[in-house]
Amino acid sequence: MRRYLPSLSALHAFEAAARFMNFTKAADDLGLTQSGISRQIRNLEEFLGVTLFHRSGPRLVLTEVGATYYRDLALALDKLQEISIDAVRGRSVDSSLMIGTHHTLASRWLPARLGSFIAGHPEIPIEVSPALPTTDFDTTRFDITILRGAGTWLHTRSIELFAEKLAVVASPGLIAAGERLDPLDFAKFPMLQNASRPSLWLHWLRVAGLSYNGRIQGNRFAHNDMLINAAVHGIGIAVIPICYIERELASGELHMPFGEAVRSGDSYYAVYPERKSHQPSVILFRDWLIRQTRKYERIATADE
Incomplete structure (x- = not known):
């Protein structure tokens, strides 16, 4: 028929x-x-x-x-x-854990930790792909995502992992390492813009409690990876979430001459569809994420 x-x-x-x-x-x-x-x-x-x-x-x-x-x-x-x-x-996609997150988190923060999950659960193949805050969790193939936001996504369960913190960073080639400047001195240096978050400088000023009425302009880069590389090469200073630049801060390729990082008001969340909330691999990865981010928060707090 x-x-x-x-x-x-x-x-x-x-x-x-x-x-x-x-x-x-x-x-x-x-x-x-x-x-x-x-x-x-x-x-x-x-x-x-x-x-x-x-x-x-x-x-x-x-x-x-x-x-x-x-x-x-x-x-x-x-x-x-x-x-x-x-x-x-030759194997089912269903056997893989489909993980979605922001492009830069997927290329920087997550790989630095993911090895421990893979070593602990070699029976669970994983696939990591970019995900957007606008992901439709009714239809998505993702099993679990790590997204920045306020914790509100339809038809999901979400758990706060860690708060986003922003800092103005510079290369020691542009501003000498160890030099501490007044935060408002940022305007004396070339500024780099994040095209994917164009209001980030204004947002940093607001959450840092700074009053500034001058122009904010500079060369624009499409996403954080490009922005970070530009800052490392001394093209200018940039506002960057510090979770993306752990390696650069530790190695001294970037530093924070205008003061410590400040909370942006957003957080990163483990977000997964309600319909997948009882999937064993999702529960394992969610619990692993919680443990990893508790370690990250303790280290970050100790560094402040």
């Missing part, structure tokens, strides 16, 4: 359009034209006999049926991708 299934192309087009809420972006993502996306979705709506989008000029809004269909479809496409990858590599 033939299955009642629309074409895979139509499903891909709808999933991309619902994910971006924009036909043009969906077309770019799939390498199609905007008219091609529109045609595929029209065919899908005719096949199902339901309306998936309300169209109001350039704006798209999912209908109630469309929103439910998108949520279930995203899970189904993820599963289809998983079994396809399984066939290629």
Whole structure:
């Protein structure tokens, strides 16, 4: 008996359009034209006999049926991708612990500690990928994430790990190591900007309790890894979360001439979908994270 299934192309087009809420972006993502996306979705709506989008000029809004269909479809496409990858590599994606976190945390803070989890649980293969605070935990493939925020994500359980602390850092080639300056002297030096968090200088001023009315400008870098490298090479001073620069601070490649780090008001949380809260590997990794961050907090407090 033939299955009642629309074409895979139509499903891909709808999933991309619902994910971006924009036909043009969906077309770019799939390498199609905007008219091609529109045609595929029209065919899908005719096949199902339901309306998936309300169209109001350039704006798209999912209908109630469309929103439910998108949520279930995203899970189904993820599963289809998983079994396809399984066939290629010879083991199930379900056997891996899927970990998501911010790009720089994944490349700096986490690898410095992850070896102990791998050594303690060699039976649990892990996969680490970038994750955003806007992750949809209803449909995500991640088993557990480490995210910065205020602790509020829908359909999740979250546990605070450690507070984010910000510092203005410099290379000893730009400001001599050990030199202590008035915090407001930062304006005398070239400043580096973080394009992914453009208000970070203003935020640092506020949480540090400083009043400054001058201009804040400087060369911009797309993300923290680039910003850190620029600061290490003496291009300028930068506001950076100190959890990203443990190695550079310990080695003396960077130092904090304008005072100690201050709390930003955000924290890093272990966040995992409610539907995966009883998964043994999630519980193991969550508890390991809590132990690791308690050690990190004790060391960080001792250094202050």
